[in-house]
Amino acid sequence: MSSFKKLDIKVYPKTGPEITPDYVYWKKLRDPVLVKEFGPIDYIDFSPIEPYHFAVTCSVRVQVYNPITKLVVKNLSRFRENAHGATFRSDGKLICAGGDEGAIKLFDVSTKSMLRLFKGHEGPVYRTFCAHNRPQITSFSDDKTVRIWDIPTEKNLITFAEHTDYIRAGALNPNLPDLVLSGSYDGTVKLYDTRMEKLILSVNHGHPVESVLFLPAGGVFLSAGGTCIKIWDTISKGKLIGTISQHHKTITSMQLASNNNRLLSAGLDRHVKIYDISTYKVVHTMDYPNAILSLGVSKTDDTVVAGLVDGLVCVSRMEDKDKIDKKEKKKVSQKYKSFTHNEKVDVIIEDENVEKISRYDYYLKKFQYSKALDEVLRPYFVNKTPEITVEVIMELLRRKALERVFKDRDNKFLIQILKFFNKNITDYRFTRVLIIAFNVFLDVYQDRINTMPMEVLTYFNFLNQKLKEEVDLGEKLGELAGCMSMLLVAGDTTSSNENGYELKNLVASADAQKDLIVQIS
Structure with a gap:
């Protein structure tokens, strides 16, 4: 029997200021x-x-x-x-x-x-x-x-x-x-x-x-x-x-x-x-x-x-050099744990061959799919690493288990998953996966939507409004793409095609969301 393979989480490049010597220097100001x-x-x-x-x-x-x-x-x-x-x-x-x-x-x-x-x-x-x-x-x-x-x-x-x-x-x-x-x-x-x-x-x-x-x-x-x-x-x-x-x-x-x-x-x-x-x-x-x-x-x-x-x-004061040195020493002391016995020092080195798996991987390994999704809907994952939550949803889709995970859940879970959809469905990195997942969610709960509590329906309305705004933006970008194509048609053909292609990519996610509006409404 083959061993369990952990989820391969796609690492997205972090957006932010370029790390330069000046950035590091002036960031020392507290x-x-x-x-x-x-x-x-x-x-x-x-x-x-x-x-x-x-x-x-x-x-x-x-x-x-x-x-x-x-x-x-x-x-x-x-x-x-x-x-x-x-x-x-x-x-x-x-x-x-x-x-x-x-x-x-x-x-x-x-x-x-x-x-x-x-x-x-x-x-x-x-x-x-x-x-x-x-x-x-x-x-x-x-x-x-x-x-x-x-x-x-x-x-x-x-x-x-x-x-x-x-x-x-x-x-x-x-x-x-x-x-x-x-x-x-x-x-x-x-x-x-x-x-x-x-x-x-x-x-x-x-x-x-x-x-x-x-x-x-x-x-x-x-x-x-x-x-x-x-x-x-x-x-x-x-x-x-x-x-x-x-x-x-x-x-x-x-x-x-x-x-x-x-x-x-x-x-x-x-x-x-x-x-x-x-x-x-x-x-x-x-x-x-x-x-x-x-x-x-x-x-x-x-x-x-x-x-x-x-x-x-x-x-604003610069961090003291002594404090910086203490931080570095603290990092080193946390990396290696030492114990003294009879004036001898034993250094415990972690075994590099032992591969640790995360809690959500453990639940996937045990086929506890609901617990795996609950784990990655915790605030830490949702706010800091939403790509892990999306990766688990993709894995559940691949295993055809997402519909089973969505069924018969309490209102607390419904609010959690709807909050996640609201926050990330318009993120170009996750749009395609979350649209498929949300379609599954609608298939499971379409008969119960009218009987849901108002606090749950509120998040449906938020999502409906957000998707409408995205579609409007997509239509405006489509118009802009047409204008750009007309302006560039007299220039280099290759350059015109490339610019038009880039603009069309911008509206791709909005076009994919149009089908959702009818279902949500």
């Missing part, structure tokens, strides 16, 4: 911890020194958080009106911030005391930056001016008034501190040289500019506004190098990460896109629960913080 603030998060900036605290500008305060504990360690609240754009100095010891009062305030992080107050702007100041290696602050205001301030004397050294609308974005060149970049709601980005005290370059972004950023070398800068990011070359007098358009709502923030090899952009569409700087192609996407106004990334990429329009601060 689920964000949500911290509620008092209003929309205006700006987020990370300290350039360890332990990489980050400053959150929101409402009438600037709060400095510890990225590990997610707790506030410093609270700067010397503002009567809304604060804007708080940033750390390059040594992490000072923070400068603007606000609706029109003044720039400089704070000592350790003592929380206000060291300097710079007055002169006639409108709210939205962005402020401490210059690299020099005692100066650059501010960008709604009064349409960019100003350079001297920290020791609190004097306004230079004023640029080239824009015609609010200035909400600014950046300093990391390698050439004399170059200042500003972005305005007039749709332009302007580059100034503080040595000559004049405008040296102006480009038109085409939309109100929300964020500007210098790339590490300093010869290229980015502008974000509307749904696109534009790349400009300063050496060739503002030549447009390229355009990135991956968001479908306004982009609000840009940051560099991974040692300046990756660009992150956040927008009102709730997405953070990560690009490879060398190709400007998207390598990963992160989703958030609401529109993103600000974004911050720590120097080592171990913390990513997003500020949302509803006042939530989302703090």
Whole structure:
């Protein structure tokens, strides 16, 4: 007598994102911890020194958080009106911030005391930056001016008034501190040289500019506004190098990460896109629960913080390397069980020649067909591996046992099997098999349908509606196939036939379902 042969389950390719090194790297970010603030998060900036605290500008305060504990360690609240754009100095010891009062305030992080107050702007100041290696602050205001301030004397050294609308974005060149970049709601980005005290370059972004950023070398800068990011070359007098358009709502923030090899952009569409700087192609996407106004990334990429329009601060941390190592060790310890007897270690190795069979195979082997079907209708199989359920149904059809399995079942089973049909009958992988199985089911219960409880009939109605929608879709695809054939008939015959054949394949499952509607109705 031949031995029992297990079911050969067809493995379908899993759909999902392509597994790349970037995908693996950024997936190490754990689920964000949500911290509620008092209003929309205006700006987020990370300290350039360890332990990489980050400053959150929101409402009438600037709060400095510890990225590990997610707790506030410093609270700067010397503002009567809304604060804007708080940033750390390059040594992490000072923070400068603007606000609706029109003044720039400089704070000592350790003592929380206000060291300097710079007055002169006639409108709210939205962005402020401490210059690299020099005692100066650059501010960008709604009064349409960019100003350079001297920290020791609190004097306004230079004023640029080239824009015609609010200035909400600014950046300093990391390698050439004399170059200042500003972005305005007039749709332009302007580059100034503080040595000559004049405008040296102006480009038109085409939309109100929300964020500007210098790339590490300093010869290229980015502008974000509307749904696109534009790349400009300063050496060739503002030549447009390229355009990135991956968001479908306004982009609000840009940051560099991974040692300046990756660009992150956040927008009102709730997405953070990560690009490879060398190709400007998207390598990963992160989703958030609401529109993103600000974004911050720590120097080592171990913390990513997003500020949302509803006042939530989302703090995501990378998995600790120690924890990853522990997980790997745990996997190894689970693979091999060891026991110590008299200071000797016996390692139990499973016999590879012993072939284990699953419970549903065991029931099929014993000809207990009803139990086999009940087993694969459990939630685990239905939700995680429906192909196994379909394979068992195919085997029961092959053995001509499906009709016997369907007979005289209780309402609980009827609801289970109808739920499975509802969920999977329109899946192109299972359509043909489930149509045959459902025909068998109708043959068994056609005399009892009118006497079935309402909860069972509800699932019949759901299935009827779903199949009607599929047939309507099939008819529309058939019309599309005809239109495509007419459009391609003047072209290459082979190409036309191939395209028409592919479209006909799309409607095949819908055509096969038409016969069911009459029976279900």
